[in-house]
Amino acid sequence: MRESPSIVPVMDQDVYLVLDDFGAMGCAWRETNVEDTGLEAVIEDLLEGQYSNPVRIIRFNLAEGWVRDVSEEIAQKLSQRCADRGGELPYSLHQLVEQAARR
Template structure:
């Protein structure tokens, strides 16, 4: 009887299928890649499962595509998407994923959400924005010129207007 070195693959063989797997921390039992059905390894399902608490303490999300021969740790991207969705729904991060998001969130791209703006942070932002030079094009300048004369258009915007326009433009 002839023996073959070939063994069946456990990964999907669809050419366009990217698989996402979540590593979970099970405390004293250690870390493990969570078992997943073939149909539940797409990004949308993984994000939905993370948001609904299907993972107790996720530590990493990895994506791979065997047809394209690549794999990548996508934890940072998934953390940003989890934060974005919770912000859009104006809800807190679920406790099961808050550590994961904090650990993997890109600190340079992190934005303050509206619910985390305190009066102190708002006053600091207004103070900072009021020290910024007036932009070359400011739609409010024409109105100020008409209301207060040409000399008013040369000065900086009041802090409240500058803060408002900065939030609208960003």
């Protein structure tokens, strides 16, 4: 029997994915290019408003076999980045940052 190729890419890097809340339509893990799944790319996308209402961010590494919820860590980085730039936190990120502060 012939084996099908795996649909899971072989990558030895940390990947960040964002769970976005679309209200009545529900939540979905947002589709993104592989090049845009690094920490800095995800932070910039969040700050630029690429996500409507992010509720969770995960980080995983397939080669090492682990996954972690890094929502709190990212929320802190977002708040610090805005403070460093002297800007306001985008409205779309308020819920994420508030949830992280409550934990």
